[in-house]
Amino acid sequence: MYENFYFPYRNHLKQFLLNLFKREGFRVDTVNYIFCSDRYLLAINQKHLNHNTLTDVITFQYSTPDEPVLSDIYISVDRVAENAKTFEVAFLEELYRVIFHGALHLCGYKDKTQPDREKMRVAENKYLTKYLG
Numbered sequence: 001m002y003e004n005f006y007f008p009y010r011n012h013l014k015q016f017l018l019n020l021f022k023r024e025g026f027r028v029d030t031v032n033y034i035f036c037s038d039r040y041l042l043a044i045n046q047k048h049l050n051h052n053t054l055t056d057v058i059t060f061q062y063s064t065p066d067e068p069v070l071s072d073i074y075i076s077v078d079r080v081a082e083n084a085k086t087f088e089v090a091f092l093e094e095l096y097r098v099i100f101h102g103a104l105h106l107c108g109y110k111d112k113t114q115p116d117r118e119k120m121r122v123a124e125n126k127y128l129t130k131y132l133g
Contacts, residue, residue, distance in 0.1 A: 008092075013131075016127075016130075017031070017100075020100065020103055020127055021069060021103065021106070024107035024108075026069050027068040029067070029068035029070040030071070031070075031071045031072075031073065031103065033075060033099065034072060034073065034074045034075070035075050037077065037078050038054050038076050040076070041075075045058060054076070055076065056075065056076050057074065058074045059071060059105040073102035075098055075102065077095075080095050093128070093132065096131060096132070097124050097128055100131075101120065101124055104127075
């Protein structure tokens with residue numbers, strides 16, 4: 001597990017995420033990011049989604065469409081570290097991508113079909129570029 005990770009400028013990231021939601025037309029109540037291991041997220045994937053696969057992020061939305069966003073977003077730090085190696089990007093860049101990916105799900109972006117994945121990737125890249133400047 002990638003145990004020694006941190007967020008430089010966490011308050012800046014929090015403000016950026018609030019602005020992301022605002023730009024996408026959403027109000028926020030609470031969005032909790034929970035960082036965990038592959039094993040922990042696999043158990044959640046199996047129990048709640050009946051999927052027996054590793055994943056980097058699972059987003060649970062508890063609010064209805066007309067309410068401010070209330071959600072838990074689980075991120076496997078192990079998966080993020082592995083994907084960063086696979087895609088040859090820095091760990092923090094991949095972590096930010098996954099953080100934005102989870103937020104974008106809450107804004108209605110999907111990723112089950114190829115056209116939806118392409119729209120999601122465009123949005124991820126837009127926010128990643130804005131954040132990393």
